[in-house]
Amino acid sequence: MIHSPRPLYGRLVFGLTLVAALSIGGEGWLAGQVTKPKAKAPAATANEELSKYLRPLAGNDSPIEVGKTVSLELANGKTLTMVEVTDALLDKGNETLKFLTVAEAGGKKKQKFAANLISRLQGDQTEYELVLDPAKRGYVLIDVTARDADVNEQLKTMNHRLWPAQTDDERAKTIDDYKSFLKRVQSSSQAPLFVHETQFFLFMTDLPANQVAPYVANLDRMYAKLCELLGLSKTKNLFLGKCIIVAFNTEESFLAFEEKFLDNPNAKGAGGLAHGSSDGRAIISCFRGSNPPPNFGGLMVHETTHGVMHRVRSTMDLPKWIGEGLAEWMRYAVVPIASDLERQKKSVQRVQQTGNLGGNFFEKHAKLESWQYDMGWHFVNYLIQLDPARFRAFMMYQKEGDTPDEAMGRSYGSTLPEMLAQYGRSIGVPNLRP
Numbered sequence: 295m296i297h298s299p300r301p302l303y304g305r306l307v308f309g310l311t312l313v314a315a316l317s318i319g320g321e322g323w324l325a326g327q328v329t330k331p332k333a334k335a336p337a338a339t340a341n342e343e344l345s346k347y348l349r350p351l352a353g354n355d356s357p358i359e360v361g362k363t364v365s366l367e368l369a370n371g372k373t374l375t376m377v378e379v380t381d382a383l384l385d386k387g388n389e390t391l392k393f394l395t396v397a398e399a400g401g402k403k404k405q406k407f408a409a410n411l412i413s414r415l416q417g418d419q420t421e422y423e424l425v426l427d428p429a430k431r432g433y434v435l436i437d438v439t440a441r442d443a444d445v446n447e448q449l450k451t452m453n454h455r456l457w458p459a460q461t462d463d464e465r466a467k468t469i470d471d472y473k474s475f476l477k478r479v480q481s482s483s484q485a486p487l488f489v490h491e492t493q494f495f496l497f498m499t500d501l502p503a504n505q506v507a508p509y510v511a512n513l514d515r516m517y518a519k520l521c522e523l524l525g526l527s528k529t530k531n532l533f534l535g536k537c538i539i540v541a542f543n544t545e546e547s548f549l550a551f552e553e554k555f556l557d558n559p560n561a562k563g564a565g566g567l568a569h570g571s572s573d574g575r576a577i578i579s580c581f582r583g584s585n586p587p588p589n590f591g592g593l594m595v596h597e598t599t600h601g602v603m604h605r606v607r608s609t610m611d612l613p614k615w616i617g618e619g620l621a622e623w624m625r626y627a628v629v630p631i632a633s634d635l636e637r638q639k640k641s642v643q644r645v646q647q648t649g650n651l652g653g654n655f656f657e658k659h660a661k662l663e664s665w666q667y668d669m670g671w672h673f674v675n676y677l678i679q680l681d682p683a684r685f686r687a688f689m690m691y692q693k694e695g696d697t698p699d700e701a702m703g704r705s706y707g708s709t710l711p712e713m714l715a716q717y718g719r720s721i722g723v724p725n726l727r728p
Contacts, residue, residue: 344427346444347436352388357417357435366396367414368407369525380404390432391424409433410683413525426683428707445608448695454609457574460534468535472496479540479555485547494531499541501582509541509591516595516628520602523678525686532605534574537598541580541590548581566597570604570611577601592629596621607693613658616689616698619670623678626671641668642721650727656698656710676717680706 350356357364358379366374374396381395391409410433415422421438446456460468473489476498480487485500490510494517497510521528542548552561556569556577566580578597582590599621603612611617626634644665645651651669654660662670678685684705691701699710706713718726 344425344434344436347441349422349435349437351382351384351391351435356382357415357420357422358382358391358394362417364396364415364417366394366407366412367416367527369411369413370522370528373527373529374405377405381406385432386430390427390430390434392432413527414438426687426705428684428705445694449608449610452610452695454695456608457534457605465531465535469496472535472538475555476538479551482554483547485543491536494533494536495539496536497539497541499539500543500547501541505587508587509594512591512595512628513539513598516598516624517602519627520599520624523682523686524606524689525683526606532602533576534605537601538575538577539579539594539598540577541582541594543582545581545583548579551579566593568597568600568604570601572609574605576604588629588631592625592631592634595628596625599624607690608695610693610695612689612692613656613698614660614662615655615666615670616674616692618662618667619672619674620689622667622671623674638668638672641665642672645669645726646721646723649723649725653728655728672721673717676720677706677713 351358353359356362360379360381362379363376364379365376368374377396377398379394380397381393382391383393383395384390385392393406393408394412395404395406397404409424410426412424412433415424415435422435423438423441424433425436426432427434442456449455473496476487476489476496479498480489483500487498487500488503488506490497490499490506492510492514495510495513497506497513499506499509501509518528521530521532526532540551542551549561552558552567556579558567558569561567561579565583565585566578569575569577569579571577578594578601580590580593580597585593600617603617603620612620652663652666655662655666655669660666674685677688687705688701691704692698696704702708702710702713708716714726714728715724718724
C-alpha cells in the first residue's frame with residue numbers, strides 16, 4: 295500500500311513487490327508537558343494470558359536462583375555472557391523482580407541491575423524475557439519460547455507471522471545479493487554512485503563522499519536509540535541482511551530509481567520512501583534536492599525508522615498515527631531542528647482551538663495531513679514520558695497482533711479513548727476527540 299506523503303517528507307510503502315532488479319535470494323516544548331496519573335490495572339483476561347508463561351523467580355526451578363549461570367541482554371543493547379547470579383531482590387511476595395546482581399566467573403566485578411534495565415535472560419537452554427506486569431506493577435519472567443509459539447499461531451489467523459531468525463550464512467548470502475542489486479543500479483546511473491557499508495546499512499549515494507559521514511552517523515544513532523526505546527539489543531541486526539539506503543542528489547534520479555528498480559511510478563511528491571517487502575527486505579530511497587543537510591538527515595532518519603519497525607518482531611504493521619508519530623519522534627531525537635518544534639507547537643495550538651485531531655486520526659491507514667503528523671509525534675512523546683516501559687509493551691503487543699485498544703489496556707491499563715482524554719487534559723483540551 296502507498297500512504298499519502300507528508301510535505302517534504304515521505305511515504306511508507308509496505309507489501310510492495312520488488313521487481314526483477316530485486317528478485318534475489320528533547321527539550322523545550324517536548325519536556326515538562328506530562329502529568330503522570332497512576333495507570334489503571336489492566337483487564338483480568340490480560341493477566342490470565344500473561345500467567346501462562348510466567349516462570350518462578352525463587353526456588354530451584356527459578357532461572358535466576360542464586361548460583362545459577364545466565365546470559366543477560368540489557369535494554370541499552372549491551373550483553374553479559376555466562377555470569378553468575380549472586381542476588382535477586384524480589385517484591386510482591388516473590389512475584390516480581392526489583393534488582394538482579396550478577397558477577398563474572400570467580401565472583402569478580404559484581405554488577406547490579408534494576409529489572410527494567412534487563413530485556414532478556416538465557417539460562418538452562420531456555421530464553422526468558424523480563425516484562426512489566428501492570429497489575430503487579432512490577433517485572434515478571436516469562437518463557438519466550440512458549441509465548442512465541444502461541445503468538446505465531448495468533449498471527450497466522452491474521453495472515454501475519456513472527457520474523458524468523460537468519461543464520462550467519464543466510465545473512466551473508468542476502469548481503470551478497472543486495473550488493474549485486476546495487477551494482478545493477480550503479481551501472482544504470484549517469485551520476486557515479488558509491489556504496490558505504492556499516493554494521494546495519496548499505497548506503498548508496500551520488501552525494502560527494504565528504505558529505506556522507508554525518509548522514510550515516512545519524513542512521514546509526516537512530517538504530518541504537520530506537521532499539522533502546524523498544525528494549526532490543528542495539529548490537530543485534532534486525533534486518534534481513536542489512537537495510538539498503540539509496541540517497542540521491544536530484545529528484546529526477548530518485549524517481550527513475552523508484553520506477554525502474556522498485557516498480558513504483560507514483561513517487562512524485564515524496565521526498566523519501568520506505569519500502570518493506572513481505573519477505574522482510576527493507577529499502578529506503580530519498581533525494582536531497584534543495585533540502586539543507588539537517589532536513590535531509592532528518593528525512594532519512596524518519597524513513598529508516600519505518601524500515602526498522604517493519605523488521606521489529608513480526609510482519610504486522612502499525613496504525614498510521616503511531617508509525618508516523620514514532621518516526622517523527624525519532625527524527626527530532628536524532629536531528630533536532632528548532633523550526634520543527636515551533637511547527638509542532640502550532641499544531642497543538644490548532645487542536646486546542648478545534649478540540650479534535652481531524653476525525654480520522656485513529657484510522658489504521660488514514661491519510662494524515664502534515665499537522666496530524668505533528669500530533670502523532672506529540673501523543674507518542676506523551677506516552678513515552680508517562681512510562682517508557684509501558685510504551686515498549688504497547689508497541690510490542692501490537693506487533694504480536696493486538697489492536698491498539700487491546701495493547702493500550704494491557705500496557706497502560708486504559709482504553710485508547712481513556713488515554714486520549716487523559717492526553718487531552720494535559721494539553722488543555724478536556725474533551726479531545728479523535
